[in-house]
Amino acid sequence: MDEKLLTKICAIEGQISSDEIQFLHGMAQRVSPGGVAVEVGSFRGRSAAAIASGLAKDCHLVCIDPWTLKTENGRGYFTPETLLAFQENTSPWQSVITQAVAFPNQVAAWFGRKVDLFFSDSLKSKVGVKMVWESWIPHFKTGTTIVTHDYDPDTSGRWHYPAVVAMVENVLKPMTLRHKRVMLTWSGVVK
Numbered sequence: 001m002d003e004k005l006l007t008k009i010c011a012i013e014g015q016i017s018s019d020e021i022q023f024l025h026g027m028a029q030r031v032s033p034g035g036v037a038v039e040v041g042s043f044r045g046r047s048a049a050a051i052a053s054g055l056a057k058d059c060h061l062v063c064i065d066p067w068t069l070k071t072e073n074g075r076g077y078f079t080p081e082t083l084l085a086f087q088e089n090t091s092p093w094q095s096v097i098t099q100a101v102a103f104p105n106q107v108a109a110w111f112g113r114k115v116d117l118f119f120s121d122s123l124k125s126k127v128g129v130k131m132v133w134e135s136w137i138p139h140f141k142t143g144t145t146i147v148t149h150d151y152d153p154d155t156s157g158r159w160h161y162p163a164v165v166a167m168v169e170n171v172l173k174p175m176t177l178r179h180k181r182v183m184l185t186w187s188g189v190v191k
């Protein structure tokens with residue numbers, strides 16, 4: 001990933017590190033032409049930009065986030081300003097991005113394509129993590145790269161989400177090969 005692009009994406013307010021941006025970008029570069037990527041939890045577009053900028057021009061990235069469908073607002077996630085910031089920040093890649101203002105299980109219920117790259121950076125509760133993965137696993141195929149943020153099995157850090165760790169250990173690891181970790185990000189490739 002060139003330095004100028006990395007600087008541009010790092011300037012988008014967000015919650016993944018520069019190493020994770022480069023990791024997601026590299027994963028997206030491996031998606032075959034015409035392929036489909038899905039992101040759950042998009043906020044202001046940092047991870048979406050990392051993925052979209054790595055995809056071939058005829059690929060699609062569906063970015064799912066409730067944005068203004070929710071009202072409680074601890075971290076500024078659910079404001080019209082955040083929704084618009086996503087559009088503005090990802091505008092260089094708008095030809096590959098579909099912004100879905102929705103809940104992830106709603107989109108999964110009718111989604112008609114197998115997914116090549118799936119990235120989740122959204123709910124951390126046991127119920128939420130289960131909902132995201134159980135609704136999207138049926139859309140995976142052999143070779144789908146699955147990626148989750150906020151995996152930290154060491155329990156040492158500030159960011160520890162036991163439900164994400166349990167999902168990776170109990171469900172995602174057994175169904176995948178070629179496991180990788182970069183900072184808080186975990187990935188595997190579906191068997």
Ligand SMILES: C[S@@+](CC[C@H](N)C(=O)[O-])C[C@H]1O[C@@H](n2cnc3c(N)ncnc32)[C@H](O)[C@@H]1O
Nearest residue numbers: 014015016041042043046047065077104121122
């Ligand atoms: C940690 S932020 C995502 C950060 C983003 N990936 C980035 O690169 O900066 C978590 C996101 O999850 C979204 N979210 C909240 N409730 C959700 C739900 N029920 N389903 C999916 N996403 C949800 C929030 O709106 C927020 O944008």
